[in-house]
Each structure stands twice: as C-alpha cells, then as structure tokens.
Amino acid sequence: MGAAGRPAVAIAGLSWTYERRSEPALRDVDLTIDQGEFLGVVGPNESGKSTLLYVIQGLIPSNFNGIWRGRVELFGKDTSAMSGLERAAAAGLVFADPEAQFTAMTVEEELVFGLENLGLDHRQIELRLQRVSDLIDLEELYDRSPYDLSGGQKQRVAIACVLAMEPRVLLLDEPTSMIDPRGKKEIFEVLRRLKDTDHTVVVVEHNLEELAALADRVCLVEGGRVRPPLPAGEFFARVDELIEAGLQPPQVAQTFAELARAGLYDGPPPYRFEPAVSAAREVLSHG
Amino acid sequence: MAVAVPAPRRMRKTLLGAVPMTSPFYALHPVTRLVGLLVLAAVPLFIYMPEANLAFLSLLLVLFVGGRVDLRGLRIYLPLVMTVAFFMFLVVLLSPDYASGYIPIHLGPFTTYYQSLRWTIASYVRIMAMLFATILYFSTNHEREILVALRTLRVPFAVSYIVGLSVRAAGMFMEDFRVIRQAEQARGLDSSSLRLRDRTRLYGMYLVPLFTIALRRAEEISNALAARGYSMSGKVLTGGVRHDFVRARYRLRAIDACLILLMVAGLAVVAYLQVRSGWFGLERSPLLMAWQRHLGGTG
Numbered sequence: 001m002g003a004a005g006r007p008a009v010a011i012a013g014l015s016w017t018y019e020r021r022s023e024p025a026l027r028d029v030d031l032t033i034d035q036g037e038f039l040g041v042v043g044p045n046e047s048g049k050s051t052l053l054y055v056i057q058g059l060i061p062s063n064f065n066g067i068w069r070g071r072v073e074l075f076g077k078d079t080s081a082m083s084g085l086e087r088a089a090a091a092g093l094v095f096a097d098p099e100a101q102f103t104a105m106t107v108e109e110e111l112v113f114g115l116e117n118l119g120l121d122h123r124q125i126e127l128r129l130q131r132v133s134d135l136i137d138l139e140e141l142y143d144r145s146p147y148d149l150s151g152g153q154k155q156r157v158a159i160a161c162v163l164a165m166e167p168r169v170l171l172l173d174e175p176t177s178m179i180d181p182r183g184k185k186e187i188f189e190v191l192r193r194l195k196d197t198d199h200t201v202v203v204v205e206h207n208l209e210e211l212a213a214l215a216d217r218v219c220l221v222e223g224g225r226v227r228p229p230l231p232a233g234e235f236f237a238r239v240d241e242l243i244e245a246g247l248q249p250p251q252v253a254q255t256f257a258e259l260a261r262a263g264l265y266d267g268p269p270p271y272r273f274e275p276a277v278s279a280a281r282e283v284l285s286h287g
Numbered sequence: 288m289a290v291a292v293p294a295p296r297r298m299r300k301t302l303l304g305a306v307p308m309t310s311p312f313y314a315l316h317p318v319t320r321l322v323g324l325l326v327l328a329a330v331p332l333f334i335y336m337p338e339a340n341l342a343f344l345s346l347l348l349v350l351f352v353g354g355r356v357d358l359r360g361l362r363i364y365l366p367l368v369m370t371v372a373f374f375m376f377l378v379v380l381l382s383p384d385y386a387s388g389y390i391p392i393h394l395g396p397f398t399t400y401y402q403s404l405r406w407t408i409a410s411y412v413r414i415m416a417m418l419f420a421t422i423l424y425f426s427t428n429h430e431r432e433i434l435v436a437l438r439t440l441r442v443p444f445a446v447s448y449i450v451g452l453s454v455r456a457a458g459m460f461m462e463d464f465r466v467i468r469q470a471e472q473a474r475g476l477d478s479s480s481l482r483l484r485d486r487t488r489l490y491g492m493y494l495v496p497l498f499t500i501a502l503r504r505a506e507e508i509s510n511a512l513a514a515r516g517y518s519m520s521g522k523v524l525t526g527g528v529r530h531d532f533v534r535a536r537y538r539l540r541a542i543d544a545c546l547i548l549l550m551v552a553g554l555a556v557v558a559y560l561q562v563r564s565g566w567f568g569l570e571r572s573p574l575l576m577a578w579q580r581h582l583g584g585t586g
Contacts, residue, residue: 063513085524088516100507101514105430105455112532117516119523125532145300165515 006076008169008200009033009056009091014070016051016060025051027224029070033202035168038195039229040215041204044246048224049204050096053171056202058087074169089118091169092162096177096204098154099147107149107157108142114165132164135197136190152183159190169200176207184210212236212250212271220245236271252276259283302425302433302454303360310355312427319543320428321436326550327420331413333554333561336572340412347419356426364422372411379407390582401582405575430454431533438534444521452508456501463500467493 014029026048033039043049054060058079061068072079074090082090095101104110111132115125133139136156141149146157155175162170175191176184188210194201195214205211211218212232219229222245229235236242239257242249249257249271256269256279265283270276298305299313306312312320327347334340351358380394383403390401430451437447471478478486516524523529560566569575 057514059510059514063510084513084518085516085522088514089524093514095507095511095514097507100504101511103452103508103511103515103517105451109431109533113517114515116529116532117518117523119525119527119529121530122532122535125530161515 006035007032007073008035008037008075009202010071010073010076011055012071014055014072015068016055016070017067019065021066024067024224026055026226029055029226031219031226031229033169033200033229035075035200036198038201038214038216039203040208040211040218040232041202041221042206042208042211042218042242042247043221047221048226049221050173051224052221052226053093053173053202053204056169057091057093057171058082058084059093062087085117088114088167089165090167091171092165092167094155094158094162094170094172094175096174098151098158098178101158101161102146102154105145106142107138107144107146110146110157110161111138111142111164114161118165128164128166132160135163135193136160150183151179152186155179155183155187156190159187163194167199169202170194172201172203172205174204174206176205176210188214206248208236208242208248209250212253213273220247233268233271237268239269299429301427301429303422304357304426306357306427307355310427312354314542315546316439316537316539316543317428317432317436318439318539319546320424320432321440322547322550324420324424326554327423328417329554330557331416331420333558334413334416334567335409335561335569336567336575337409337412338572338574339567340409340416343416344412344419347416347423350423351419351426354423354427356423360426361422364418367418368415371414375407375411379403390579392582401579405569405578409569409572435534435537438531439537439539444529445519456504459504460497460501463497464493467496 009032011029011031014026015024016026017024029052031052041049041052051060054064055072056074056079058072058074060066061080062084074082074087077086077090079087102110104113108129111129112125115128120128136159138156138160141153141157146154149157155178159172159175172191176187179187184207191201191203191214203211203215215232217229218232218235220227220235220242236249236253239249239253243254252273253269253271256265256267256276259265260267260269265279267279270279297308299308299310315323330343331340334343351361380397380399383399384406385400385403389403392399392401392404433454434447434451437450438444468478478489481489521529557567561568565571
C-alpha cells in the first residue's frame with residue numbers, strides 16, 4: 001500500500017502511565033485517523049485528551065517519564081523510531097496555553113523558529129511566511145511581542161507557528177479554552193479554513209457547538225479510554241450519553257432530543273443549525 | 288482656537304523601556320552596539336582615578352541623551368545607586384582596611400583611613416560607570432538585537448538561545464512576582480505596614496510560588512521546543528546548515544567596522560596607558576592628592 005493510502009495516525013494497544021501516578025492516563029487505545037480527516041476529541045477534564053495528542057506527536061514518551069506500552073505510527077512510521085525533528089515535521093502540536101509555547105520575543109521570530117529547525121533557506125522561509133499569512137492574517141503583528149497580544153491573537157500566532165512548518169497532521173489542544181468569545185470566533189474561523197485544506201486535523205475542544213460544525217468524526221475520551229470515533233451525526237445524536245459524560249451537546253441537538261422524548265420528533269436529532277431549521281419546519285408543519 | 292497636536296513619536300521597545308525609532312543607535316548593527324557595551328563596561332576596569340571615571344560617566348550621559356533615552360527613566364535606578372553607596376561606605380566606616388602609615392580620618396565615633404576611603408570612592412565610581420554603561424545598552428536594545436549580535440559573532444546557537452530564554456525568563460519572573468503581590472493586596476495585605484522582619488519573611492515566602500511557576504514554565508518551554516523540532520545541537524531536518532533568517536535582516540556596514548575598530552582601539556589605548564605607566568592610577572588623581580595634602584599626608 002502506498003503512503004497515500006496509509007492512515008495519518010495509527011495507534012494500537014497503547015497504554016501510558018505518567019511517572020509517580022498509579023492510574024494510566026491512557027489505557028488500551030486503538031485509534032486510526034485517516035489522512036485529511038478532521039477529528040474532534042471531547043471528554044471531561046483529566047480524561048486523557050491532551051495526553052492523547054502528546055502521544056500522537058511523540059512528545060510522550062520522548063519528553064516525559066512513565067510506563068509505555070503499545071505502538072503509535074505517523075504515516076506508517078513508528079514514532080519511537082523517528083527523531084524529534086521528523087516528528088515535528090510530520091505532526092504539529094498547538095498547546096492549550098499559547099504563552100506556554102512561545103520561545104521568542106517577536107511574532108516574526110516565533111514563526112521563523114520552527115522553519116529554521118527544518119533547515120529551510122531564507123527564500124523558502126519567506127514563502128512559508130507568506131503562505132501562512134494568507135491563511136491566518138498576521139503580518140501586522142510581526143514586530144510585536146507575542147506576550148503583548150490579545151488572547152485570540154496569541155492563539156492565532158501559536159497555530160500559525162505550527163502551520164508554517166506545514167506538518168501533515170495538526171494537533172490542537174483546546175485552542176479556545178483561554179480566550180474570550182471574540183478570540184474564540186477568530187480561532188474557529190482559522191479551523192474552518194484549515195478544514196478546506198488537505199491537513200489532517202485533530203482538535204481537543206469543549207465547545208461542541210462549534211466543533212459539530214467542523215468535525216468529520218468525533219471521539220469521546222473518558223477515564224483514559226478512547227471510544228471509537230463516530231461520524232459527527234451519529235456522535236451528536238447520543239445526546240443523553242454525552243450529557244451523562246459531563247459534556248454539553250449542541251443546543252439544537254438537545255432541543256430535538258427533548259422534542260423526541262415528547263413524541264414530537266422521531267428522526268435523529270440534528271446538530272447543526274441549517275438542518276435544525278428544516279427539521280423544525282417539519283415538526284411545525286406536522287403540528 | 289484649534290490646537291495642533293504633535294504626531295506621536297514611534298517608539299521601539301527595548302529591554303528596559305522604549306526609545307524613539309529615531310535613536311541614532313538603530314543606525315548601527317547590533318554587533319557594533321554589543322561591542323560598544325563590552326568596551327564601555329571594560330574601560331572603567333582600567334581607570335582608578337575617580338575624576339576620569341566621572342568624566343566617563345559624563346560621556347555616558349551624553350550617549351543617553353544622544354540615544355534619545357528618556358532620562359526620567361533612570362530615576363528607578365536611584366535606590367540601587369544609593370544602596371550600593373550605603374553598604375560600601377558602611378563597610379569602610381565600620382571595618383576599614385589598615386596598614387602602618389595609613390592616614391586616620393575621624394568621623395564622630397568612627398575612625399577610618401584615607402587609603403581605605405580612597406579605594407572605596409574609586410571602586411564605587413568604577414562600579415557606577417560600569418552599571419550605567421550596561422543600563423545604556425539594555426535601554427537601547429531589544430532581546431532580538433542581543434541575539435543577532437551573538438549569532439553574528441558566531442556564538443553557538445544553543446548558547447545564544449539560552450541567553451534569549453534567560454532574558455525572557457527574568458521578565459516573566461518579575462511579572463509573576465507582580466501578580467503574586469497583587470493577589471496578596473487584593474486579599475488585604477498591606478506590606479508597607481509590616482515591620483522589616485515580617486517583610487523579609489514575606490519576601491522569603493514569595494520564593495516558593497515563584498520557583499514553582501518557574502519550574503512549570505521551564506517544562507512547558509521544553510515541551511514547546513521539542514514539539515517544534517528544536518535540538519540543543521542546532522541540528523536541522525535537512526542535515527545542512529541552519530539559516531538564520533532574523534540575522535540576515537541586519538547588514539554590517541563600513542561605519543560599523545570603523546566604529547568597532549575605533550572602540551577597540553580606544554580600549555586598547557586606555558589599557559596600555561594604565562598597565563604600562565599607571566596613567567589612570569589613584570596616585571595620579573589631582574583630587575585625591577589634594578585631599579591627602581589637606582589631611583597632612585605627603586601628597
């Protein structure tokens with residue numbers, strides 16, 4: 001099978017326990033993510049979502065101590081056999097706290113840092129900067145310190161830094177968790193643009209409302225166990241199960257689940273706005 | 288009547304504040320500025336004569352003004368200047384160096400000696416000269432320029448990167464300190480009303496959260512560096528050379544080369560004059576000689 005036919009990420013029988021912890025952070029994980037797929041990862045706090053991203057990127061076990069069992073492959077290559085540079089080129093990770101990942105004092109240097117690590121020359125770096133600026137409007141921020149930006153701008157810079165390296169897999173750990181509503185909007189706009197590219201995107205996100213509009217498949221992580229990903233429609237149809245897991249399913253899905261319980265609606269609950277409008281019309285026309 | 292409002296001056300952030308973009312220092316390559324710091328900080332090492340170091344401090348003042356540094360900002364260093372003076376002169380008053388032939392000076396209940404005091408004065412002025420040379424550099428340069436200078440001088444990438452991260456860490460440490468203090472004040476703590484002993488204890492207690500935060504940040508940055516493929520060796524994915532994009536923005540010009548040569552030559556002349564003939568020695572200081580004559584010694 002050629003590289004194009006391989007999954008972007010393949011995890012088999014993976015368990016990981018952090019040093020000085022008795023319980024594994026991830027247990028018996030089997031997960032395959034296809035190339036070009038947009039996968040949403042949801043779950044309560046401390047369930048192992050961030051650990052899952054670290055494992056895919058290879059930060060675990062290279063930068064952490066603990067007990068590892070299983071195998072993780074990026075495009076058919078075992079991550080334990082890849083160098084840090086190879087892993088960074090294959091899978092970019094955006095951390096939840098943008099400030100935690102800044103290593104330079106201006107936005108431009110921050111963007112350039114990863115590109116220099118890849119060994120690109122000046123012309124190639126300029127091209128990459130141009131490309132990433134086209135996708136994420138940043139040029140006016142180049143001379144500013146990343147610490148002086150608004151929350152949304154910081155996260156945009158953090159995403160741009162990883163995107164500039166053009167990894168085939170993009171891992172985003174709660175990219176909107178530390179920013180205001182306006183900043184969240186900016187980030188989801190960036191994610192929408194990313195969906196139109198051929199990147200494989202894995203996003204850990206609590207905002208299911210927005211995630212529902214983007215994800216091809218969604219998986220639930222609970223107590224270190226990763227449930228098999230389901231197509232978004234099927235996933236968000238399980239409204240009660242999601243609420244039981246401590247999550248907040250999209251408002252429209254909850255409303256239609258209520259209508260179904262009241263016997264006013266009998267289809268799968270829609271989870272996006274436009275289908276919800278059609279479904280509402282149908283309910284009203286029968287009423 | 289319409290009032291003309293002047294256009295705001297475009298400022299450039301530096302490590303110790305901000306300086307107008309029109310500062311002539313920005314016409315110079317970062318290496319020239321770094322060599323300037325090294326020379327300016329090294330010159331007082333060869334000058335013992337307080338008058339000469341005071342003249343050197345005046346030159347620094349001219350550079351501060353010429354470099355468009357807001358002199359009002361220097362007020363924040365006044366406590367430092369005073370504290371260093373206090374402790375240096377306290378030591379020479381309470382525990383002066385003594386050898387036979389030293390000229391005693393009686394100050395109330397204390398007896399100190401001219402030779403000890405002379406050395407303290409000379410050392411203090413030297414320290415101030417070096418301190419203000421450093422302040423001048425950090426007031427007119429940004430971290431980026433320090434890194435560019437170090438990389439131009441072919442300092443290994445890892446070393447220059449650690450310097451950059453350290454400068455950044457110092458700033459973050461101060462920011463964390465400010466946040467912790469504000470949190471305390473928000474919960475009603477008025478540290479100004481505390482006795483010195485309690486205040487000292489309070490400062491000791493700050494160390495625990497500050498170091499915990501610093502350790503957590505260190506781990507986060509380590510993960511961020513690893514996630515973006517950084518290795519201490521500076522190795523790159525292609526296996527070739529690392530292309531320094533930011534450094535390539537700066538060009539060393541003829542004026543930079545001339546200034547560097549001039550500064551290094553100036554330092555060499557001062558060093559030669561002092562090492563060879565003690566040109567800037569304490570014994571050649573007209574002020575100190577006059578004071579010694581006044582005290583009755585053989586000036």
